[in-house]
Amino acid sequence: MDAAYDVIVVGYGPVGTMLALLLKEEGMRTLVVSKEREIERYPRAAHFDDEIIRVYQAVGLAHLSEEMENPPRYQYFDKDWTPFLARLFPGGISDQGYQHDFMFFQPDLERAMRDRLSDGEGAPVVALGETVARVWQTDELAWVEVRDESGATKAYSAKWLIGCDGAASTVRKSIGSTFDQLAPSHKWYIVDVKLTDLAADPGMDQWEYCNPDRIVTYIPLSGPYRRYEFDVKDGETDVDLAGAERTWELLSPWLKPGEAIVLRNDIYRFHSLLASRWREGRLLIAGDAAHLMAPKLGQGLCNGIRDAANLAWKIGRVVRGEAAPHLLDSYEAERKGPARQHIEISAYLVSQIISKASGEEQSGEPVVEQIVAPRQVIGDDDLRAHDALAGTLSRQPMLANGRRMDDSVGYRFALLAMPSLAGALSASDIRALSALGAVVLRAEDRSLADYLTDIDRGALLVRPDRYIAGSARTSIELSAILEEARHAYCLWVGAEWLQSAFQAETEVLLAE
Ligand SMILES: Cc1cc2nc3c(=O)[nH]c(=O)nc-3n(C[C@H](O)[C@H](O)[C@H](O)COP(=O)(O)OP(=O)(O)OC[C@H]3O[C@@H](n4cnc5c(N)ncnc54)[C@H](O)[C@@H]3O)c2cc1C
Numbered sequence: 095m096d097a098a099y100d101v102i103v104v105g106y107g108p109v110g111t112m113l114a115l116l117l118k119e120e121g122m123r124t125l126v127v128s129k130e131r132e133i134e135r136y137p138r139a140a141h142f143d144d145e146i147i148r149v150y151q152a153v154g155l156a157h158l159s160e161e162m163e164n165p166p167r168y169q170y171f172d173k174d175w176t177p178f179l180a181r182l183f184p185g186g187i188s189d190q191g192y193q194h195d196f197m198f199f200q201p202d203l204e205r206a207m208r209d210r211l212s213d214g215e216g217a218p219v220v221a222l223g224e225t226v227a228r229v230w231q232t233d234e235l236a237w238v239e240v241r242d243e244s245g246a247t248k249a250y251s252a253k254w255l256i257g258c259d260g261a262a263s264t265v266r267k268s269i270g271s272t273f274d275q276l277a278p279s280h281k282w283y284i285v286d287v288k289l290t291d292l293a294a295d296p297g298m299d300q301w302e303y304c305n306p307d308r309i310v311t312y313i314p315l316s317g318p319y320r321r322y323e324f325d326v327k328d329g330e331t332d333v334d335l336a337g338a339e340r341t342w343e344l345l346s347p348w349l350k351p352g353e354a355i356v357l358r359n360d361i362y363r364f365h366s367l368l369a370s371r372w373r374e375g376r377l378l379i380a381g382d383a384a385h386l387m388a389p390k391l392g393q394g395l396c397n398g399i400r401d402a403a404n405l406a407w408k409i410g411r412v413v414r415g416e417a418a419p420h421l422l423d424s425y426e427a428e429r430k431g432p433a434r435q436h437i438e439i440s441a442y443l444v445s446q447i448i449s450k451a452s453g454e455e456q457s458g459e460p461v462v463e464q465i466v467a468p469r470q471v472i473g474d475d476d477l478r479a480h481d482a483l484a485g486t487l488s489r490q491p492m493l494a495n496g497r498r499m500d501d502s503v504g505y506r507f508a509l510l511a512m513p514s515l516a517g518a519l520s521a522s523d524i525r526a527l528s529a530l531g532a533v534v535l536r537a538e539d540r541s542l543a544d545y546l547t548d549i550d551r552g553a554l555l556v557r558p559d560r561y562i563a564g565s566a567r568t569s570i571e572l573s574a575i576l577e578e579a580r581h582a583y584c585l586w587v588g589a590e591w592l593q594s595a596f597q598a599e600t601e602v603l604l605a606e
Pocket residue numbers: 104105106107108109110127128129130138139140141142224225226227258259260261262263264284362380381382383389391392393394395396397398
């Protein structure tokens with residue numbers, strides 16, 4: 095049976111939008127369905143890291159990072175305002191080719207993403223004001239029934255359906271997946287303000303005030319936007335906290351009415367939840383539908399963007415018939431463990447603040463440490479037994495011509511190889527690269543050669559999500575990793591590997 099669409103994306107939040115952008119790169123016929131018409135007016139996420147900006151680069155939105163701000167440090171104070179921990183954000187350009195950390199205003203970011211999605215050829219169909227009521231699947235298709243604002247219902251079908259429908263995900267429930275709780279939840283009262291008197295700016299340093307009477311977190315978002323988070327005590331409700339008078343009382347040590355306006359004030363529950371299953375046949379979930387974490391590490395949305403980057407190229411290969419559907423089993427296998435790790439670190443950071451506020455003594459000089467959320471590693475450890483770099487994030491060198499490496503690649507596989515290895519590719523290597531739709535980058539540029547020398551390799555096969563599929567020192571090892579990649583990511587039909595439909599011949603790009 096023919097599907098009207100290749101993919102239905104449920105949800106038009108930042109994860110659904112990024113997934114749709116990447117599926118556009120893959121040439122998919124996509125339908126995005128969302129119950130809300132408008133972008134959420136107020137921010138939730140405020141921080142991205144450099145890996146995430148690389149995903150934005152893949153969809154032509156790297157320039158957004160130029161308008162974002164780079165946070166300097168994150169200090170922890172005890173109840174007397176004595177600092178006991180100063181966490182510094184790494185400065186300078188990271189191995190990803192960008193600053194390490196970015197602060198942004200989420201509504202502006204989402205607007206730019208939607209503009210990009212509707213721009214040019216291959217834009218998806220976007221159905222707004224349509225609430226998903228039911229999701230099911232047959233052998234050949236995924237189905238969704240939606241109710242529009244008039245109450246009328248209709249059904250859409252596609253080959254694949256991905257629920258990016260947030261914490262209360264209908265799609266997650268439809269596949270019988272439940273949330274496992276990894277740590278206790280905590281309530282926080284979030285107050286976002288917009289400065290109207292810039293002279294009253296409380297500054298760009300983030301901090302935690304570990305006061306037993308009331309823990310306070312301060313997060314400068316970007317531009318004139320600032321966030322305060324207050325821990326909610328047992329028994330306190332909206333009525334106790336969210337009135338204008340009480341809100342200004344809580345803000346009074348830092349801001350007065352006339353210096354700022356309150357944009358939004360809500361009680362949020364910071365959860366540590368991980369969905370038990372991320373895929374059932376043709377139905378999958380991503381983003382907050384699959385994992386929820388406390389925002390102390392600034393990684394909730396980052397993980398949703400990583401889900402999208404891991405999934406879109408796999409869906410593209412399966413829909414084009416270049417890979418078998420079981421390639422999609424690797425999505426949950428690769429993403430669930432790293433998401434769990436960030437949920438656990440985030441929960442630990444909350445418990446650290448709470449235990450300090452509850453009187454845990456700290457002596458001596460304040461500790462100064464760098465804030466580096468561990469880079470995620472995908473795939474199981476067996477993978478790394480014979481190749482220590484497999485499943486780790488590749489670097490992005492800046493080329494001599496001033497461009498970043500990924501600009502020569504796009505959202506595709508890339509073989510980065512020393513000229514001696516690139517020049518010795520066998521006919522079967524070339525067939526494997528062609529089946530992968532890979533770009534070959536000969537390391538003639540100094541920075542590419544330096545990267546390979548530094549990691550003691552002659553070649554690296556990098557996936558579209560920028561994770562390393564395999565690394566090699568010699569031509570023999572290179573042939574072996576290309577053969578492994580062909581088995582992992584390509585479809586074997588009869589006596590021949592299917593050639594990539596959109597990449598008939600391997601393109602050899604000479605880095606200038
Ligand atoms: C206070 C706070 C601070 C945070 N700070 C950070 C941070 O600094 N860095 C970071 O990375 N993350 C942070 N996060 C987490 C981040 O905000 C979320 O992970 C992210 O917004 C989730 O995006 P999403 O697209 O998965 O879900 P959502 O943004 O919730 O989008 C869900 C979409 O699904 C649609 N939808 C839902 N149900 C249906 C239905 N039945 N039918 C049709 N459509 C439906 C909705 O309309 C919406 O479009 C923070 C979160 C909070 C609460």
